[in-house]
Amino acid sequence: MSGYGGTLTNTSSGVVLDSLTSSGVLFTPTPKSLTAATISVASGFTNTVGATIDILVAITYSSAIDSGSVVVLSIPKWERSSDGATSPNSCLSSSIACENESTSSSITCSYSIGSGFADDTLTVTGLITSARVSGDTDTIRVKNFINYSQLATYSVSVFVNAASGSTTNSLTGVSMTPTAATTLAQAEVLPFTLTVNSESVYFISVQLNTILPIGAYVRITLPPQVSYTDTSGVDILSAVSMTSALNSPTVVKTGLTATPSYFDLTGIVTSSSNYRTKSQTFFVQMTSLRNPPSVATSGSFTVALYDSSNNRYESSSTGMTVTATAGVLSEGTSPTMSATSTGVLDSVDFTLSLQAATALSTGTTASIVVTFPSEFTLTTGTCSLSDLIGFSSSTCSISGQVVTISNFASDTISAGENFKFTIGSNMIALPSNTATTSTFTIETQASGSKVDSISSLTWSQTTVGTLGLPTTATDATVPSSSTTYTSTTYTFELYPPHVIEQNAVIEITFPTEITLPSSTTCTALQNIETTLS
Amino acid sequence: MTVSNGYSASSQSFTGSQALKFTATSITNPRSLQPTGTFAFAIKSSSGSDIYTVTGSTLAVTTASTFSSVAIAQSVGTNGASTSYTWTLTTNSQLVAGDLIKITPPSSIVVASPSCSGVTGLASSLACSMSSGSLFVTVAFARRRQLAPGDPGTYSFMTSGVTNAPSTAPSSTFTVQSMLSDQSYLIEQDSSATVSNSASGTITSASVAADSVALSTAVSYTLTFTPVNYVQGMSFKVTLPIQLSISSGTNTCTNVQGLTDATFN
Numbered sequence: 031m032s033g034y035g036g037t038l039t040n041t042s043s044g045v046v047l048d049s050l051t052s053s054g055v056l057f058t059p060t061p062k063s064l065t066a067a068t069i070s071v072a073s074g075f076t077n078t079v080g081a082t083i084d085i086l087v088a089i090t091y092s093s094a095i096d097s098g099s100v101v102v103l104s105i106p107k108w109e110r111s112s113d114g115a116t117s118p119n120s121c122l123s124s125s126i127a128c129e130n131e132s133t134s135s136s137i138t139c140s141y142s143i144g145s146g147f148a149d150d151t152l153t154v155t156g157l158i159t160s161a162r163v164s165g166d167t168d169t170i171r172v173k174n175f176i177n178y179s180q181l182a183t184y185s186v187s188v189f190v191n192a193a194s195g196s197t198t199n200s201l202t203g204v205s206m207t208p209t210a211a212t213t214l215a216q217a218e219v220l221p222f223t224l225t226v227n228s229e230s231v232y233f234i235s236v237q238l239n240t241i242l243p244i245g246a247y248v249r250i251t252l253p254p255q256v257s258y259t260d261t262s263g264v265d266i267l268s269a270v271s272m273t274s275a276l277n278s279p280t281v282v283k284t285g286l287t288a289t290p291s292y293f294d295l296t297g298i299v300t301s302s303s304n305y306r307t308k309s310q311t312f313f314v315q316m317t318s319l320r321n322p323p324s325v326a327t328s329g330s331f332t333v334a335l336y337d338s339s340n341n342r343y344e345s346s347s348t349g350m351t352v353t354a355t356a357g358v359l360s361e362g363t364s365p366t367m368s369a370t371s372t373g374v375l376d377s378v379d380f381t382l383s384l385q386a387a388t389a390l391s392t393g394t395t396a397s398i399v400v401t402f403p404s405e406f407t408l409t410t411g412t413c414s415l416s417d418l419i420g421f422s423s424s425t426c427s428i429s430g431q432v433v434t435i436s437n438f439a440s441d442t443i444s445a446g447e448n449f450k451f452t453i454g455s456n457m458i459a460l461p462s463n464t465a466t467t468s469t470f471t472i473e474t475q476a477s478g479s480k481v482d483s484i485s486s487l488t489w490s491q492t493t494v495g496t497l498g499l500p501t502t503a504t505d506a507t508v509p510s511s512s513t514t515y516t517s518t519t520y521t522f523e524l525y526p527p528h529v530i531e532q533n534a535v536i537e538i539t540f541p542t543e544i545t546l547p548s549s550t551t552c553t554a555l556q557n558i559e560t561t562l563s
Numbered sequence: 564m565t566v567s568n569g570y571s572a573s574s575q576s577f578t579g580s581q582a583l584k585f586t587a588t589s590i591t592n593p594r595s596l597q598p599t600g601t602f603a604f605a606i607k608s609s610s611g612s613d614i615y616t617v618t619g620s621t622l623a624v625t626t627a628s629t630f631s632s633v634a635i636a637q638s639v640g641t642n643g644a645s646t647s648y649t650w651t652l653t654t655n656s657q658l659v660a661g662d663l664i665k666i667t668p669p670s671s672i673v674v675a676s677p678s679c680s681g682v683t684g685l686a687s688s689l690a691c692s693m694s695s696g697s698l699f700v701t702v703a704f705a706r707r708r709q710l711a712p713g714d715p716g717t718y719s720f721m722t723s724g725v726t727n728a729p730s731t732a733p734s735s736t737f738t739v740q741s742m743l744s745d746q747s748y749l750i751e752q753d754s755s756a757t758v759s760n761s762a763s764g765t766i767t768s769a770s771v772a773a774d775s776v777a778l779s780t781a782v783s784y785t786l787t788f789t790p791v792n793y794v795q796g797m798s799f800k801v802t803l804p805i806q807l808s809i810s811s812g813t814n815t816c817t818n819v820q821g822l823t824d825a826t827f828n
Contacts, residue, residue, distance in 0.1 A: 529577065544590060558585050
């Protein structure tokens with residue numbers, strides 16, 4: 031009420047008794063507190079930090095409310111100065127929309143961004159289209175609200191203003207408290223070298239979905255396949271470095287003995303100059319973590335952000351695996367490969383001599399797997415082993431082209447150590463000809479995954495098989511006429527020791543004294559196809 | 564020789580005691596009885612790599628082929644005449660420079676200090692010699708073809724220094740052989756050729772002396788003559804002039820000189 035003037039008059043005489051002329055008497059009624067106001071997360075949404083969600087603002091009026099009144103929410107900034115922010119983002123954006131939750135009808139809401147850390151306001155109109163009385167309740171759905179950046183309580187003020195602009199009901203300290211951690215916008219792990227079981231610099235990049243506030247720390251949890259000390263016992267975590275915007279971390283190692291092991295990087299944000307906000311990135315570089323012991327894809331690294339109250343508010347492990355590459359087996363003491371016989375198709379004991387690139391703890395989970403080229407014929411079954419160097423007892427089995435040596439005693443083949451074994455029991459038949467075979471694949475394996483391998487070895491027989499001749503050797507070549515310089519038919523008789531492969535040919539080199547025609551007719555007699563030519 | 568398609572449909576297993584057997588036609592045996600070098604057998608993969616190999620044995624054929632024909636022509640057909648022979652051989656085998664042609668004449672024909680020359684298919688000058696009653700001729704070709712073997716065909720050459728048989732009776736057979744240069748192995752042979760003289764020789768001197776010149780008196784005549792040819796069991800045929808007669812049944816030869824024995828028929 032802006033004020034008013036008046037005249038006091040004697041109604042019987044019409045004489046003015048007294049008069050007052052005033053510029054106005056101000057009357058500003060105190061708004062009544064809302065009976066209740068709450069903010070909750072709409073069904074179907076999770077109260078996750080930084081998430082875009084729908085919230086429900088429920089208000090219970092404590093007095094009569096005129097039709098046409100508006101509801102005004104005073105909303106703190108998305109990030110706080112106490113976190114170190116200097117240019118805070120807002121929970122509100124152009125995507126904001128409102129509905130009357132009870133009718134699901136759209137209602138108008140507009141927002142304005144406060145300067146600096148001043149609250150932003152969201153003004154909801156069209157909700158109170160008829161007068162309300164004390165005790166009435168309205169619920170506003172605010173859509174596309176950007177939830178707060180921390181697992182902390184934020185205070186919102188709610189005002190109900192008449193059309194004239196005066197506040198009828200209000201309530202401050204309406205709390206909003208995100209309860210769920212979010213996922214990092216992006217997190218990747220990259221070892222600089224990938225060879226199994228080798229020490230490598232690891233690089234982790236992180237893109238924030240929320241903020242990295244003052245007092246926050248980073249926890250990196252290692253997959254069990256990646257170890258954190260090198261062979262010399264040097265604690266590599268002392269060599270952790272981070273993005274230059276962050277302070278050099280203090281590495282808290284107490285978690286390294288936990289399962290899974292982890293370490294914390296603390297002290298990295300101590301002032302606004304270290305503060306990082308949404309979509310910004312930071313990096314962690316760790317010196318000489320040890321790659322997984324095999325090529326099996328590791329478990330996941332986890333990068334988690336904790337606030338100063340030890341609330342884990344943001345993390346990621348998706349895709350944060352590493353897959354090492356196998357080491358390269360070398361040829362051992364010469365000869366790398368040998369057989370007890372060298373004739374084609376001879377059944378032999380076969381010896382391999384190799385050198386490990388990567389240490390192999392030859393316990394029950396380790397194995398050496400040799401895949402013979404298809405030119406060899408292997409007999410499936412249990413084979414014997416002998417001539418062992420580098421490890422002692424173990425078992426040998428053949429399945430198809432694959433020889434598996436496993437169940438070692440608790441030996442360890444060290445990196446760079448030669449190992450050798452002979453696959454016995456004459457279960458390997460050499461190739462059927464002297465052509466160089468396709469390649470062997472030889473692997474050391476840990477828990478069925480490759481550790482070292484070599485796929486370049488081939489086998490070339492220098493000795494071919496020996497064709498048998500008839501008991502009387504001259505019967506191998508019998509002319510039908512025994513007269514000099516007579517054109518005649520020769521009969522050839524040979525005794526192959528093993529299989530003759532498909533499309534094989536027979537080559538006869540005649541002594542120079544015998545003259546061959548330009549063409550001849552060959553006729554099959556025994557154990558040769560009649561189509562021969 | 565490469566034999567293909569023997570295992571085009573599939574591979575085939577062997578145990579070492581199963582024979583692989585086939586024939587091949589039209590292979591020409593070695594040209595001599597000399598054992599050949601060794602055969603080599605290989606079974607190879609389709610890519611040409613050896614699977615099995617073995618070095619086989621040598622091969623020695625046992626029968627020398629026969630010349631298609633052997634013809635002997637005398638320059639002079641007179642008994643006992645010193646003449647030259649032209650030998651014409653039609654071969655079934657190749658001849659190689661250095662091969663030998665060995666001709667063993669029947670004993671009635673003598674070859675001494677022969678000289679030989681090619682007539683057909685051979686060099687004009689041929690080395691030849693006698694050894695143990697056989698004529699050995701070293702095959703040589705005209706220079707332009709020295710390095711190539713002579714194909715089967717007709718070859719002829721002449722040999723001088725041959726003395727005909729002493730009679731016109733067909734000679735015994737000649738043995739004609741071709742053989743390797745070291746005389747160790749035959750190439751071809753023939754033992755059918757003969758030669759027959761066409762004219763008798765001439766008695767170089769003859770005289771008659773009677774022990775009496777009385778008319779119609781039985782006397783003994785001494786016949787003295789010098790023949791060119793001598794043959795065991797040969798006869799002398801004396802034709803008397805018509806004025807002389809021979810008493811039947813009482814004639815004998817006495818006081819024979821130059822002959823071991825003589826009977827009168």
